[in-house]
Amino acid sequence: MKNKKRKRLFSFLSIIVPLVFFTACQKTMEPEAEKVDEKLNTTLIEKLAGTWQAQNYDNDTYKIEVFKTHLQLNGERLLFHYTQDTVLCTKTDEEKEFYYDFKLNGDELTIYRWFPDKPGSVGGGGLQPIELIRIS
Secondary structure, rough: HHHHHHHHHHHHHHHHHHHHHHHHHHHHHHHOOOOOOOOOOOHHHHHHHHHEOOOOOOOOOOEEEEEEOOEEEEEEEEEEEEEEEOEEEEEEOOOOOOOOEEEEEEEEEEEEEEEOOOOOOOOOOOOOEEEEEEEO
16 A cells, blocks of 8 residues: 555656746746836937938838837847937847947938957957938
């Protein structure tokens, strides 16, 4: 009789212990809520939403969509970093950080793209700015 109880107890524990372990691990692996600077200039951010036409670089059309914690530039998710005067600084949420600084001047927008220096690398740098005008 004791063997049957031990088998049941062992079976029960062999199911419950891994479930508890995996549940605990899953909660610690979930990403933290995105922290956004509370001093963001939301008026500036909202003005960026719309369709823009490049005047240099590739002469392509760019669509900017604004959300609560990020914006999307042609579908690429960029997290809000901070705002300063007429500039919104954003960064990618990928493993390799890449920054986009949006400078608004009326109906003209300049996007400065750059990546930071990494220890032991040749260096960071900036790419050619993209100059845009609003088309809608």
